[in-house]
Amino acid sequence: MLVMNSFWTTIVLLIGFSFIVGARPLQPRATSKPFSVITTHSTSPIHFASLATKNNDGNIYVAFNSNLAFYIEDGYLKVEGSNNIVYVDPFTYAVKYSLEPPCGAITKTWDLGSIYLELDNEANGIACPITSGYQFYWAADGSNLTNICGIGVEGIGAGTVYSYVAELTSETSSVTSTTTATSAAVISSSGCSEVSKPFDVVAVHSGSDIQYSPLSINSDGNIYFGAEQDITTYIDGGYLKIYGTNQVIYVDATTREIKYANTPPIQDVYVTWSLSGNSVLLNGQANAMACKTDKGYQVYWASTNPETICNGNGIGADLYYTFVSTPSSCPSTTASETATTATHSKTTVVENVAKATVSLLPPNLLIPAKEAEPSKVFGTQFTGTVVRDTAGSDVITFVSFDIPPLSSNEVSSCHLLWTAPSKGSFPSTITGSKKVNVYALKTLIDESTLSWNSRPARGSFVGTFDATNGVFTHSSVQCKFGEKQQFELVGEGSKDEVSWFQTWNPLTGFNYLLLA
Secondary structure, three states, rough: OEEOOOOOOOOOOOOOOOOOOOOOOOOOOOOOOOEEEEEOOOOOOOOOEEEEOOOOOOOOEEOOOOOOOOEEEEEEEOOOOOOOOOEOOOOOOEEEOOOOOOOOOOHHHHEEOOOEEEEEEEEOOOEEOOEEEEEEEEOOOOOOOOOOOOOOOOOEEEEEEEEOOOOOOOOOOOOOOOOOOOOHHHOOOOOOOOOOEEEEEEEEEOOOOOOOOOOOOOOOEEEEEEOEEEOOEEEEEEEEOOOOOOOOOOOOEOEEEEEEEEOOOOEEEEEOOOEEOOEEEEOOEEEEEEEEEOOOEOOOOOOOOHHHHHOOOOOEEEEEEEEEOOOOOOOOOHHHHOOOOOOOOOOOOOOOOOOOOEEEOOOEEEEEOOOOOOOOOOOOOEEEEEOOOOOOEEEEEEEEEOOOOOOOOOOOOOEEEEEEEOOOOOOEEEEEEEEEEEEEEOOOOOOOOOOOOOOOOOEEEEEEEOOOOEEEOOOOEEEOOEEEEEEEEOOOOOOOEEEEEEEOOOOOEEEEEHHH
């Protein structure tokens, strides 16, 4: 049996465990939300790759930066934006898709586990090497993995971790099809179901022309301060939307303009927005800037090179929000918006996306070192712990990420992201200064020997984050594609404790972010 390396610090992953996930009671869903799937196998070529299609040949492949999405309906796994059914060939175990799977094909029952896509309660993905990369297979019975990739060809056990995507039109599907691109779920989502309370946003920059100017729009698709029409917004699954519509507010990956559209282009940035303190944040950062135009002050997001925004004449703006009362009956999309969206269709084949969308990587190692037990090797854990104590009981945590082999043409910047534990999640502790300092490391860690006495030398200071709200003083790091990036987490105060259970859904803890 193929055995995976320890790589994930979530509830279902154990050090050195088989990639076969144990059985659990089925929890069938009538129709799931759209979700994407990445493959995981630490130190392998498929770690953090995506499921993909190409050439419309009916096979599922493993590739980086695919925008293929799926949904589950009556136990069938289907390709989002089409009626193609995903199935396992009963003879070769290749994972394929078709409008009409052949007789005898294994098509049911697919389901979503705690973090895995599963078939009949098991996650048995296998990546088989082919001339142009890896094709995706499935060990249907979960026991005999021999010769699935061919005689003498060794496959790679692949965890199949899913994450929900926006319920938007599926023109990013790499399966050639012409479809009505809006589902009933999208049209009915009017800002009143599974969303945050509606809120207004104003710019805050004392003494400037934009002080207290409301977020607004014209009819050109751009976001302004003080334009023709003020807007109310809401957050739906990390997506910032205009209240009363399904229009998504996003950042143009090239120009850094903040815009809105029914379906943002695939290379642009539109998650994850959040509210913290009084501010509206994107990926834990507050980087809005305003540029003066004849239509008002246009809003930009200066996540990189802010001096180039507005030719160096931009006005930095904090986005402050205020909740507004919810109408007794929720506004819905207008008839014209619904008609425009519902009739929008597109035939497209996408094999390779020129730029990555937002990619979020969890740590593959989370290892504590304790001053009170200086020689003890703890190995990777499900929990992270940082303690600063004058009594000689300090605890530090080392975090490691495997960065995919991308390039600067695909990803423009890399960042660290802290997401505070949510209410009702696993137990956590945040006391003292509630601040955690992050340092790079001079040498790579060895999980089999790492202890307080053998910890690696501390490198350069990266930044500090507030464990209660996730705000970083400085979160950007050098992108080291195809390498490991490792960090040391240390309490800032004299008597601190920050502990958390690292999970993917709901997102909690310390993660790594790549931005297009």
